[in-house]
Amino acid sequence: MALTTAPEPTRPDPGPVRHSEGLAGYVFLSPWLIGLMGVTAIPMLLSLYLSFTNYDILTPWSEVQWVGLANYERMFTADPSYWHSVRVTLTFALIAVPLKLAAALGVALLLNRAWRGVGLFRGLFYLPSLLGGSVALAIVWVNMFNRDGAFNSLLSLFGIQGKPWVNDPDWALETLMVLAIWQFGAPMVIFLAGLKQVPTELYEAASVDGAGRFRKFRNVTLPMLSPVIFFNLVLETINGFQGFTAAFVLSNGTGGPVDSTLMYTLNLYITGFTDLEMGYASAMAWVFLLAIAVITAIFFSTGRFWVHYSDGEDR
Amino acid sequence: MVVVTPTAGAPTGAGPTTRRRPGGRPVLRLLILVAIVAVVLYPLIWMVGTSVKSQEEIVNNIGLLPERFTPGNYTAGWSNFDVSFGRFFLNSAMVSLLTVVGNGISCLLAAYAFARLRFRLRGMWFAVMIGTLLLPSHVLIVPQYILFRTLGLVGGDWPYLPLLIPQFLATEAFFVFLMVQFMRGVPRELDEAARIDGAGPYGIFRHVILPLSRPALVTTAIFSFIWTWNDFFRQLVFLSQLEDYTVPVALTLFIDSTSQSAVGPMFAMSVLSLLPVFLFFVAFQRMLVEGINTSGIKG
DSSP states (O other): OGGGOOOOOOOOOSSSOOHHHHHHHHHHHHHHHHHIIIIIIHHHHHHHHHTTBOOOTTSOGGGOOBOTTHHHHIIIIIOHHHHHHHHHHHHHHHHHHHHHHHHHHHHHHHHHSOOTTHHHHHHHHHHHHHHTTSHHHHHHHHHHTSTTSHHHHHHHHTTOOOOOGGGOTTTHHHHHHHHHHHTTHHHHHHHHHHHHHSOHHHHHHHHHTTOOHHHHIIIIIHHHHHHHHHHHHHHHHHHHHTOOHHHHHHHTTSOOSTTTTOOHHHHHHIIIIISOOHHHHHHHHHHHHHHHHHHHHHHHHHHHHHOOOSSGGGO | OOOOOOOTTOOTTSSHHHHOOSSOOHHHHHHHHHHHHHHHHHHHHHHHHHHTSOHHHHHHOOSSSOSSOOTHHHHHHHTSSSSOHHHHHHHHHHHHHHHHHHHHHHHHHHHHHHHHOOOTTHHHHHHHHHHHHTOOHHHHHHHHHHHHHHTTOTTSSSTTHHHHGGGGGTOOHHHHHHHHHHHHTSOHHHHHHHHHTTOOHHHHIIIIIHHHTHHHHHHHHHHHHHHHHHOOHHHHHHOOSGGGOOHHHHHHHHHHSOOGGGHHHHHHHHHHHHHHHHHHHHHHHHHHHHHHHHHHSOO
16 A cells, blocks of 8 residues: 555665755755644644643633643543544444445446446546535435435335434434445545456456356455555545534534434534533544554554555555 | 356457456446446435425425426525625635645645655655644644634634645645655656756756646646535634635535525535536546546555
C-alpha cells in the first residue's frame, strides 16, 4: 500500500554537496512546515493540555482549572451517553463497512471483463461517492426514508405499510448505513484497478489445472487482490468512524431519535460546541485519535497473515 | 460456460478467442448491472422529481415524476430565508475557489521539496506528512477553533480565514502525496538537462516541474473544489452569521423549519447545490476516476 512508501533513495551525488539545494528544500517546504506547526502540532498539544482542564470558551485563560484525569474518568465511568456513542459508531462501522466493500467488490467483478460500456457504468456507480457526503444528499436521504418518502412508496407497491424509518430509534442508524453502502463506487474503482493487475496467466494456469469459477476466485483473485482489499478496509473503516454529516442532518444535530444516531464525532461536536465543554471534548478527541491509531495498528499487524504480496515490490 | 484451453505460447489478448474466457453470459451480466444502476440512480431521480412537485403531489403522488411541473419551488427556496441563496452560493464558490488556489500552490511547493530536493531530515518530514494523512480533522477542530478565536479570526470582518488559512499551508496531505507520486514519474534527465543549462532548484521548479505538473494540479483542483463545496463540518463550526453561511450550512436551516411546506423548496435548493459537483463529474469523469486510482494505489 502506498502509505508505507518512503521517498526514493537519492541517487549517488555526482558532485560536491549543493548547499543551495538543502536551503531550497526548506524554502519550498516552509508553507507546509508552518502548517504542520500552527494548524496541526500546536493544536494537538493544546488539545492534550485542554483535556486535563475544565476549559470552556467563556472563562478567561487565567481561570482555567487543571482537573487532572477527571475528564477521562468521567468518560470511562460516569458518562453513559459517551459509551452509547461508542456503541453506535462501532455498530455503524462493523455493519456498513463490510457491506459496502462487498458491494464494491461484487460490482467490480461484474465490470471487470472488458467490454464496451464499462466506462459509463463505472462513472454512474462512482457518482454517489461524489455526492453522498453532502448535506443536500443527506436531506434527500432522510426524506426518502420518512413517512411519505420514496422507500415507503416502493413498499406500498407490495402492499406493505411502511413507517417513518428515520424517526424510529431501531431503524434510524440503518438508514444511514444504507446511505454509506450506496456510496460503494469509490472502493469499487480501486478494486477495478486492482483486478486489472492480476496476471491473466494465473487464471489460465488455474484453468489448465481444472479450477472452476469459484476456485479461481478463491485461489487467484482473492489472494492477488488482498493488498487492495486491505487498503480499502483501512480507509473505509477510518472514514466510517468519522461519519458526521448524515447523522447531523437526520437528527438536526442532536443524535436522535433517542440517541440512536449519536456518532462519536457528533457527540464530540455537541460536547464541544453546543455544551461548550471544550476540555471534555478534547479528552474525547484524544481517545478517538488513540482508538483510530490502535485499530490501524491492529489492521497492519493482522495484515501479515492474510495480505499477500506477489513480490517485495509492493511493500 | 465455455472453457477455452489456452494454446501453448499464444500471446495473451492475441485475438477475440482468448478473451472469451469463462464468466460468459454477457446479457445476464448486463441485466444485473442495469438493475444496480437503477437502484443507484433512483434517489437522485427522485430528488429531482420531488423538487418540481407541488406540495400536494409530494404527499400524494408516489411516482417519480410530477403530473404537473412546478418550478415554483426553486424561486420559493431561493428566497426562503432573510438572506437569498444567491449569497450562500457566492460564499460557497469563494471558499471553494480560494481553497483550490491555496491547495494548488502550497501542496505543489511541498511536493517538489519531497520529490526532488535533498535536504536534512527529509525522510523524517516525509514520514510525518504521511502520518497526517490519516489524522481525522475532528480531532483538531476544538483546539483550532480556540486558536483562531484567540487570534480574533472567528466571526471577524472576514470569517473565512479559519477555513482558508490551513489550505494555504499544505495541510491537505492527500494532495501533497498525490503530487509527490506524480513528480516521481517526471524523468530526472529533464532536471539534469536544466541543471547543465545553469538552472538551480528554483529554475528547475519554474521551468521543468511546474509546467509538467499540470495534470496533477488539475486533479488537485477538481478534488479540492468538490470536497470543499461538499464540506460541512468545518463550515458549520466556523461560520455563525447568516449572511456568511455557505450552501451546506444554509441547507440545514430548512431542517429547523420542520413545516411540511418547506419540503419542495428544500429539495429544489438541494438539487441546485449538487449541480456544480454534477457538472464537474460530467466534465471530468474520467479524470476523477483515474485520480483516485493514481493516488489510492501506489503510483
